[in-house]
Amino acid sequence: MLRADGLTKRFGDKEAVCDVSLTLKAGELFGFLGPNGAGKTTTIRMLAGLLTPTRGEVRIGNHDLERAPREAKKLLGYLPDKPLVYEKLTGREYIRFMMELYDMPSDVLDEAESYLHAFALDSAADDLISGYSHGMKQKIALIGQLTHRPRVLLLDEPTVGLDPKGARTLRETLRALCEQGVAVLISTHLLPVAEMMCDRIGIMVSGRMIASGTVVELQSRYHTDASLEDLFLQLTDATEGEPAG
Amino acid sequence: MTVCSDWQKVRHLARYQRLMARRGIQSRALWWLARGVTVAAFGALAAFCVLVMATLPPGEGGRSNLLMLIFLGGGAFLLYLELMVLFNRLCVIPFDELLVSPLSGRAVLMERMYEQVRALPLYALLVIPVVITYGVTENAPLVFYPIALLAVFLTTTAIYASAALLLLLLLTFLKRRMSRETLALISSIVAALVFVIPRILDASTAGHGFQINLQGAVWSMLPMIWGARMIAAVAHAAPLQAVLYGLLLCAETVIIAGFALIWANRHLHDRIGRLYDGQHRARQKRVRSSQRARRSVWRVLPLSPATRAVLYKDWVRLRRTPSELIGLLFSALYLWFIVLRPGAGGFSGAWQLVIMICVVTLPTVRLGLSGLGLESAQVTLLMQAPASPGDVLIAKWLYAFLTAFGWSELSLLIYVLIIHPPVSAVVLTAICLLPLVAASSSITLPFAVYYAAFVATARQGRQRNIYTKPGISLQWLAQLPLYVLQAGILLYGVAPDWPGQMPALASLLTGSATMHVVLAIVASVAVAAVVCLIGWGMALKAWRRRLFLMRESGALD
Numbered sequence: 001m002l003r004a005d006g007l008t009k010r011f012g013d014k015e016a017v018c019d020v021s022l023t024l025k026a027g028e029l030f031g032f033l034g035p036n037g038a039g040k041t042t043t044i045r046m047l048a049g050l051l052t053p054t055r056g057e058v059r060i061g062n063h064d065l066e067r068a069p070r071e072a073k074k075l076l077g078y079l080p081d082k083p084l085v086y087e088k089l090t091g092r093e094y095i096r097f098m099m100e101l102y103d104m105p106s107d108v109l110d111e112a113e114s115y116l117h118a119f120a121l122d123s124a125a126d127d128l129i130s131g132y133s134h135g136m137k138q139k140i141a142l143i144g145q146l147t148h149r150p151r152v153l154l155l156d157e158p159t160v161g162l163d164p165k166g167a168r169t170l171r172e173t174l175r176a177l178c179e180q181g182v183a184v185l186i187s188t189h190l191l192p193v194a195e196m197m198c199d200r201i202g203i204m205v206s207g208r209m210i211a212s213g214t215v216v217e218l219q220s221r222y223h224t225d226a227s228l229e230d231l232f233l234q235l236t237d238a239t240e241g242e243p244a245g
Numbered sequence: 246m247t248v249c250s251d252w253q254k255v256r257h258l259a260r261y262q263r264l265m266a267r268r269g270i271q272s273r274a275l276w277w278l279a280r281g282v283t284v285a286a287f288g289a290l291a292a293f294c295v296l297v298m299a300t301l302p303p304g305e306g307g308r309s310n311l312l313m314l315i316f317l318g319g320g321a322f323l324l325y326l327e328l329m330v331l332f333n334r335l336c337v338i339p340f341d342e343l344l345v346s347p348l349s350g351r352a353v354l355m356e357r358m359y360e361q362v363r364a365l366p367l368y369a370l371l372v373i374p375v376v377i378t379y380g381v382t383e384n385a386p387l388v389f390y391p392i393a394l395l396a397v398f399l400t401t402t403a404i405y406a407s408a409a410l411l412l413l414l415l416l417t418f419l420k421r422r423m424s425r426e427t428l429a430l431i432s433s434i435v436a437a438l439v440f441v442i443p444r445i446l447d448a449s450t451a452g453h454g455f456q457i458n459l460q461g462a463v464w465s466m467l468p469m470i471w472g473a474r475m476i477a478a479v480a481h482a483a484p485l486q487a488v489l490y491g492l493l494l495c496a497e498t499v500i501i502a503g504f505a506l507i508w509a510n511r512h513l514h515d516r517i518g519r520l521y522d523g524q525h526r527a528r529q530k531r532v533r534s535s536q537r538a539r540r541s542v543w544r545v546l547p548l549s550p551a552t553r554a555v556l557y558k559d560w561v562r563l564r565r566t567p568s569e570l571i572g573l574l575f576s577a578l579y580l581w582f583i584v585l586r587p588g589a590g591g592f593s594g595a596w597q598l599v600i601m602i603c604v605v606t607l608p609t610v611r612l613g614l615s616g617l618g619l620e621s622a623q624v625t626l627l628m629q630a631p632a633s634p635g636d637v638l639i640a641k642w643l644y645a646f647l648t649a650f651g652w653s654e655l656s657l658l659i660y661v662l663i664i665h666p667p668v669s670a671v672v673l674t675a676i677c678l679l680p681l682v683a684a685s686s687s688i689t690l691p692f693a694v695y696y697a698a699f700v701a702t703a704r705q706g707r708q709r710n711i712y713t714k715p716g717i718s719l720q721w722l723a724q725l726p727l728y729v730l731q732a733g734i735l736l737y738g739v740a741p742d743w744p745g746q747m748p749a750l751a752s753l754l755t756g757s758a759t760m761h762v763v764l765a766i767v768a769s770v771a772v773a774a775v776v777c778l779i780g781w782g783m784a785l786k787a788w789r790r791r792l793f794l795m796r797e798s799g800a801l802d
Contacts, residue, residue, distance in 0.1 A: 052796040073631040084623050088562040100554035101630045
């Protein structure tokens, strides 16, 4: 559903992302891990079409993101780490705005109402978003992305600011989406959550994808039965300790 | 904490503020250009005043009166400017880091005021050349010049302190944050009252039109004039009077500044906190609107879904941000007080109509600018959506055009109800407004795209006046030829209805009134079409370039 080949991004002399390749199959939940400044957000922004790669290409479905951006973007949902919402709209108006922006039929509204209920936002849906807390903004931004029924969903640290119930609802929603065939990429620092939820894990350090696979595959590759957290720390410490160049 | 330790902290903070301000300047050339335009405008005004002062006959009190009028006008302007900038620094730009640090309210106020001292030289630039000319024409002794400079300095500091006090008084009564536009309205009313109240209190001092005799006793109560009185007293060898006015100015500054600092020390944190609370409560307001019925109207428009969505979203935002429309009220006030007063400023008939149109439509340019500028970081949503650059630009242009056109037609209606101009002139104007506003909105578009600051977070967005960066002033130069051309066409069209007002261009061409009207409409549409094409082409190119740069750099600004 999503394929990225040899993604590289340079900002001047600095190489933020170097030769990253990844594939997301339909119905797969991919956990994207890495320490701060590893290049996760830059990679996700390239996958979302918000950044042009210096090298490499991205395909969403059968569409090249560079050559057929409109077709590719119709299939794509992206939730940044800081929720981007229009504060002068109410929650419901924002959802309708997103729906119309993606030219969705009106029956999507019922689906959106069920999301509002699931994320406990139905009572605040007619309030101006400017009065929402960070977590509520995160939820409404996520619902906005879900209403256009994306086939590929990119989530950059979506659990930040969510209350425990909201975080659980998010996990359940993502699982349900995967069962419907949606490919989900989630970037997070909550390793136990990633271990519990994700089908496959990718670990990024200093702009490079140093490991990728299921948790079991990673454990067998590195000859350990440690938890994902221990494995992650082991791998990132070893890589960051390497001399540059 | 003593005033001295507060002052040390203020200077320390100011150093960092200057450093950040330097790093915030994106284009130094544009920054200098904008500063140059401002200084040139004030210089031109000062040159005009000097010219008038030099040509006034001696011995009739005319020069002293003009000197006082310049002190009064300049002082009112400085008061307005300082109210605006201090409000911006105190109530618009968040400064939580100062409020939570162990700084006294006095230090916070001093820090905010210290940064705005840079606005003061503008007043001096306007006043000092006039004062020197006054001294030369009145054959004042040499001692006049240093004392006159001292008087200008004392007046400036007195006005500066008064602005701080007025703002603190306003904070006492405010329940929640006020927008800059609302404060602009209040500040202009305060500045206007400086002229109006003494005139009402002492009607005998009022001359014809804008002439005011400032020698009356009521005007002596205004501290802005004390400096001018001090200067006049020195020039006419009345040392006691000069000392009296000098002492009055010093006392006023010390009392007001002292009171403001004491008040700030006791109440500033509390008042600013109350503004935050009030703002939070205001945000809780629920919007129970039956949008579905209204939205069906928008669905009828033959536009792409993305265009329709963005246009509707902007329209809702405008409805919920009435302060954005307050800027337009200035032109309405101007319309009422200046243009609609019979014979005011020597304008009547066709000229009056054309000036009214220009005055009403020109400020609507800001709608086009804010349409893009207020997208802020949310522009990312438009970038990630399957919307073409054309879809977004059409929405932004339609938003500016429809709002400005509605506003202009409404103003025309008010004009018609008050002035009763010939019907054909009204119809022609109503028709010509369409291409004029369309062209004006489209020529604003490339500037809006080029200068909009799509900053990284909403919080940062609130910190910045995101659609009036210095470079944006350049777009007024682009608007000028369009307005001159369209005004000429309108004058040609309505001239037969006001034979006495027929402009030179219209008198060169003969023909019936109908021919004038038809030709005017055709010409107006043709000019607008050309301007629209140019504006659209440039805007599309600028938008694609902007998107390209954002995708290359990853930065939104």
